[in-house]
Amino acid sequence: AQSVAQPEDQVNVAEGNPLTVKCTYSVSGNPYLFWYVQYPNRGLQFLLKYITGDNLVKGSYGFEAEFNKSQTSFHLKKPSALVSDSALYFCAVRGFNKFYFGSGTKLNVKP
């Protein structure tokens, strides 16, 4: 069965510090992995995706994610957090023509 887990409901980080939002997945076959961000009262916006190739994927707004096949993880990272990064982040995996989303992680970046 395809599934995604985001073990942290909330992540707090100070502005300027590095941030990590965790995601683990379970999928049959090669994973197609995604990160989306949701700002208040808005739909989700695409950040980045991993289909194949380099394990480190770079995306929008300075975010990157590291694909780790042995740990079945796809953690979202950013070297220096901004207050404007505060939002709800979703990890997703595509399998059997469906997208499976995690429950979301609320990122709070404090000045």
Add this chain to the structure above:
Amino acid sequence: KAGVTQTPRYLIKTRGQQVTLSCSPISGHRSVSWYQQTPGQGLQFLFEYFSETQRNKGNFPGRFSGRQFSNSRSEMNVSTLELGDSALYLCASRRTGGDEKLFFGSGTQLSVL
């Protein structure tokens, strides 16, 4: 290029009523999918339509239905509303043929009283 448009933005209904939500995808996108978002549950997949045909369906009761028109616009219908149907309903479109990126609308916030 216009984004994914969902109407209405907000809806208030009472139990037992039915509701229809509308979604206009990005021009050229033939796939439209629907998701239910509730706090703590993340996004739950409802169904996906492609070229007017339902291609996939999630684990929702038959009260939830949808359709897609020849211009790729899609509607979602929920009959006999229950309190638990209160949620943000999101529509997403994507270009098929290798591009796996979803483009989401801002959603319709449905409140069932």
